[in-house]
Amino acid sequence: MSAIWHPFTQHGLNEPIPQVDRAEGAALYTQDGRRVIDGISSWWVTTHGHNHPRIIAAIRDQASRLDQVIFAGWTHAPAEAVAAGLRALMPAELTRVFFSDSGSTAVEVALKMALGFHAHTGTSRSGVVVMEHSYHGDTIGTMSVGERGVFNAAYAPLLFDVDTVPFPLGDGDNTLTALETLCRDRRPAALIVEPLVLGAGGMLFYPAQVLTRMAQICRAHGVLLIADEVMTGWGRTGTLLACEQAGVVPDILCLAKGLTGGSMPLAVTMATEPIYAAHLSTDRAKTFFHSSSFTANPIACAAAAANIAIWQDEPVRTRIAALAARQTAMVARLATLPGVTNPRTCGTIAAIDLAVPDNGYLSTLAPRLLAHFREADLLLRPLGNTVYVMPPYCLDEDDHAQVEAGIVAAIGAVDRGRQ
Template sequence: MKEENLSSRDKKFLWHPLTQHKLGKPQLPITRAKGALLFDEEGKEYIDGIASWYTVMYGHANETIISALTQQMQTLDFVMFSGLTHEPAIALSEKLMEILPSNQAKIFFNDNGSTAIEAAIKMALQYFHNNGEKRDTLIAFEDGFHGDTFGAMSASGLSSYNGPFEDFLLKVVRIPVPQEDNLKEVKSKLSQILDENECAAFVFEPLVQGAAGMKFHSAKGLDALIGLCQEYEVLCIADEIMTGFGKTGKNFASDNLMNKPDIICLSKALTAGMFPLSITSCSQKIYNRFLSDEVHKGFFHAHTYSAHPLGCAAALTGIELLNSPEISERRDYIAKAHCSFLDKIKNHVKVKEARTIGVILAIDLQIEMERYGSLRDELYNFFLQRGVLLRPLGNTVYVLPPYIISNKELQKVYDTITEALNTF
C-alpha cells in the first residue's frame, strides 16, 4: 500500500494557527532545513526570507548551537525553577546584563513572546497594587501586536486577531505612533490620557511594529512619549520580541532611545528558534516593589518550563554569535544590500512605500488586499512557487532573513520580489 504523503496525514488531525481550514490550501510539508534553506518532502528548496518569523537568525541547524544543546541535555536536561536554580540560567542572566540597556537589573523567565508580555503587564499592575494603588489602564499604540494571551491581546490593536474577544479584554487606551509630523498631537493626546486615567503601563514595540506591516516610527518621538509617561510614574514596557538581538542595527531597538524602558520583553531570536523560551527583564526599582515581609506581595506567576536549561544553553550561544565578527559582517552586508535594493524599486509604479532599518526591509504594494484574503494568498504562493518563503502582511511584503543568508540567496529574494512587482 502506498504511504500517504505528509499533507494528507496533516489534514487528519492538525489544526494550524492563523488558518481558515475550510478555505485554505494544504500546508507545505517541510522535512529538513539548513542555513537559510528549507526543503519539502519532494526535495524542493525554499529560501527562508523571514527567518521563520524572525527566530532562526543564525540559520537553521546551526552546528554551534546544536553542540551547546547536545552538551547541555547530557548534563542537566530539565529541572523546575521554583526553589531551584542552575548554571545555564545564571550564566544567561549575567550575559544578558552585559548587552541589555543599563537600567535593567533582573531577569524573569517565561516560555514564549505572549507570556513574556503577560508577565510584564502583571508586573506593572501588581507594582502599583503592592503600593496600595489601583491603576487599571494600559496605554498602547494603534495597530500594535503583542501576542495572543489575554493581557498581550488586550495591548494589541489588530482586530483581525482580537475581534471575538473585545468584550473580555483589559482596559486599554490607544495612541498613534509618533512621526516627525505628528509628535505634538500625539504628545497632547497622551497627556490627556495620563490626566484622565489611572494608567499603569505603556506597552509598545520600539521603532518597528511587526505584525502591523513592519511600520516604522520615530525614535525621537518614542523617546518623548516614554519621558512623558515616566513623569507620571507610568511603567514603560518595550516589546523587543521581534526587534531584539540585532534586527534594527543595534542589539536592541531600545538602544536607540535616551529614555530607557522599565521592562523589556524578549523571545524569538533569543534562542535562535532552537527552543521555546522568553524573558521579561526589569529595573531594580520594579523588583524592589515586590520585596516584602508579606508573602502575597511576591510575584506569584510561573511557567512549568521557566528557565529551561536547554533554552538557556541555546540563548547563551546565540548571544556569543550575535556580535561575532562573522555575524556582524553579515548584518552589515544585509543592511547595505537592503538599501541598494530599496533604491532600485522605490519608484516602481506598484510600490506605495518602501523602507528599511537594519536587516528589516518592507515594501507596501500599491494594491488593495485583505490581510488574509485571496489576493494576498496568491502573492504568498507566487513566492513559494519560485522557491522563496515570504509571508506578506496584507499588501506589505517584508524581508527579514537569517544573518547567514548568502549573497546569492538574498539576491534571489530581491529578484523574486521584483518579478512580483511586474506581475501583480
C-alpha cells in the same frame, strides 16, 4: 489527511502545506527535495541561521546532562549563564531577569509586573496605554493590549479595556499630545510599545525621537514604560535593541524569538530594580505569582547562552550592517516598479506596500502572493498588501538576489493582473 490544526491558517482554502525536513543557514529543505530561502527568519526568530553549529552543540550537550527541572525555588547553570550574559549585554538598569517561554508570555509577565509594582507601592494605578496598530501576542492579556480587529474580534468579551494613542504621523506630535493628555488625566500604570517598528500591524516604522519623547513623558508622570522587543530585539533594527536608537532604557523589557538564535522557545522579561523591590517582602502575598511548567528549561537556556556567546565574540553587528545595506539597496530598486508604495527599511527589515483596493490583513492579494512565493521556493509571508523581508543575518548575496527576483516577479504578476 493530517490531524494538525495550523496557526494563522484557514484550512478551508485547501492551500498546500509543504513539509520541511531539515534546515541549514538561510535555507529550508522540503520533503520533495526543494531548497527554500527563508526570507522571514521562520517568523522572525532565526538570527544567525538555522542549525548554527555552536547553538546545536550546546543543545546536544545540555540534553545529555539535564533536560528539565522545576524552576520555582530551584536553579541550574544554563539559566544562571543566560541571566549573567543578559546583564552584560543589556542596559545596566535592567537588573532582574524573569524567564518564560514565548513572546506572548513575556508580555503577560510584563503587564503583571507593572500592575504588581503599582499595587505594592500603593499608587492605585491600573490602566494600560497602547499604540494604534500594535500587536503583542495572542493570549488574553496580549490581545487586550493589541489592535482590535480580525485577530481578536471573536474573543472581544474576554478582553480588558485600554487607552490608545494614535500611530505617529510625521514628527509624531499626534502621538505625543495624546500620550501627554492620557498620562495627566488618566494616570495609567504603564505604556507598552513596540519600539520603532510595529510588526504584525504591517511593518510600520516611526522615528526614534518619538520613542525618546514617549519615554520622557512616561517618566514625568510616573508611568512605567514596557518595551516589547520580542521582534525588534537581537539586531533586527540594526542595533541590539531598537530602544538604543532612541537612547531609552525601559522599565520593563520583553525578549524572545532571537533569544536562542531562533532554535528553541524561550523568553525573558527584564525589569529594573524598583520593579523587583516592589515584590520583595517577607509577606508571601507580595510574591510574583507567575510561572509555567517549562520556565527556564535547561536545554532552551543552553541555546540562549550559546546565542549570547555568539553576540559577545563574533562580528554579528558587522553581518547585520552588511545585510542592512543590501536590504536598503534592494528596496531602492523595488521602489521604481509600478504599484510599489511606501518603500522602507529599518536595519535588516525591508518592506514595501503594493497599491491595491483591498489593503487590509485580509486582502485578497496576500494569498496570491503567498502562492507565488511558495512556487518560487521563497518563504515570504505578506501582511495583507505589505511585502517584507526579514532574513537571517547569514543570508548571502546570491540568495538575497533570488529573494529580490522573486519579489520583482510577483510585482510584475500583480501589475499584469491590473491591465
